[in-house]
Amino acid sequence: MLFRPAAEADLDRLLGCVVDESISWAHPDRLLSFLESRNYRYDRIWLAEENGEILARAVWWGFAGEERPLALDCVYVHPSVEDRVGLAGELLRHAHAAFGRTPEYHVFVSNGWREDPKASAAIAWRWEAAGRAGLTEELERLRYAWTPGSPVPEPSDRLVFRGDDDDEVFVDAFRQVAEGTLDFHTRQALMTMDPVEQAREDVRDNRSMRGDRSWWRLAYDKSGDLVGVALPSANDAGPVVGYLGVVPAHRGRGYVDELLGEITRFHAERGVPGIMADTDAGNVPMARAFERAGYENVSVRLVLSADPGAA
Ligand SMILES: CC(C)(COP(=O)(O)OP(=O)(O)OC[C@H]1O[C@@H](n2cnc3c(N)ncnc32)[C@H](O)[C@@H]1OP(=O)(O)O)[C@@H](O)C(=O)NCCC(=O)NCCS
Incomplete structure (x- = not known):
């Protein structure tokens, strides 16, 4: 197995990695637009490759123009791989060693993901793989949205x-x-x-x-x-x-x-x-x-x- 950062020549194969699970992922549109905006970069996408085939792919996000990757955005393992936890964990460890740091892993899921067997399964193996690469602290962040239909509060009188x-x-x-x-x-x-x-x-x-x-x-x-x-x-x-x-x-x-x-x-x-x-x-x-x-x-x-x- 070869672990390496991606290069421009990999683009078609990178676009061919499909995550068919209930979890946010670096789908082709996201990949292309973030490569364009430089939030993704080839050297911040890591691959596990065998016989010219991508068996695992990890994609990090960063601010455009900043050297360090800020967060791991997507972990994909080819369905044919038996030990996906082992392979993903090893891929992340190689990338962390090259980055000289261990960026956080961010995943978006819908509310009630714990009760949704598909979403919890998609998360469970990734959590285990990330844990093997040193990402052991778990945090759940709630995302809130206000829309103009909601009430606008009065100014404070205190x-x-x-x-x-x-x-x-x-x-x-x-x-x-x-x-x-x-x-x-x-x-x-x-x-x-x-x-x-x-x-x-x-x-x-x-x-x-x-x-x-x-x-x-x-x-x-x-x-x-x-x-x-x-x-x-x-x-x-x-x-x-x-x-x-x-x-x-x-x-x-x-x-x-x-x-x-x-x-x-x-x-x-x-x-x-x-x-x-x-x-x-x-x-x-x-x-x-x-x-x-x-x-x-x-x-x-x-x-x-x-x-x-x-x-
Ligand atoms: C979150 C925060 C703004 C809440 O402010 P607040 O005006 O005290 O909130 P409330 O008056 O509604 O408090 C509700 C209850 O939570 C308790 N509480 C508030 N902050 C608390 C804290 N940091 N630790 C423990 N209890 C806390 C209050 O004592 C109150 O308890 P009670 O119902 O038994 O009287 C305040 O805790 C804070 O400044 N935290 C640090 C900064 C922070 O977390 N900001 C948000 C980042 S996204």
Whole structure:
């Protein structure tokens, strides 16, 4: 078996890999459009090949123009392969060694995938294969969508929202909001990073999104106390909630509804066709706030990542 990155000459055979399972995958249209936009690249597609036939294919997604692949998008194994877990696991290990890192694996499934035998079977063997390649941490992210038919919330009468050009003011607010967070990635980052450094990285990541920096808001109560942050933003697919959070001293008072309301109203007033948002299934206060605000849970993203504590 030969494990190698793909090359342009493989294109026809890459397009011939078909995943006939209930799971998101790099189908021909997606492959062609992402190769064109440079979110996929031949050197970020890895193949297991025998006698000129592709027996397994793994496809990673990355920002165009960035060297490092950000997430594994699709794992395919030819139906004739008996040990698909073993082959896929080995393919991922070869690619990780070449990348010098272990990018997360992201898979979209529909709601209720656990009760759907086809969807759970499609996920089960991929999970096992990914686990053998070091992706052992599991996370379920809920994807929410707001559409213009849903209600637009009234402005808050408890909070005052203000922008601030100084990133360090947001770094300090992010640091406070991250305390006691239920968000998996923030908790993971705080296991290995200093809180200020973690907040600074989060501010940088939010800045690299497509939303305008001038949209960012800090929320204060009537006595001038910082209550939280609200960052409407956008990604390649359109407007997103971005980030919001309440500082620990003000949690449990329903302020989350007003921060989310501010973001929803901001986008709605611009006449956007919809707003997307993701949160961890384990971040129950956040998920409930989306549901109260008329956001609909449209799909689930499963994320597998490497244990930051592992060597
Ligand atoms: C998620 C978050 C915004 C909720 O804010 P909030 O205004 O406190 O939410 P609510 O007032 O609706 O709280 C509902 C309940 O959840 C509890 N709760 C809220 N945040 C909590 C947390 N981080 N840990 C444990 N419990 C929490 C509240 O105490 C309250 O409990 P109660 O019903 O027993 O009184 C806040 O936890 C937060 O800022 N977290 C960190 C940042 C974050 O996760 N942002 C979302 C990223 S997508």
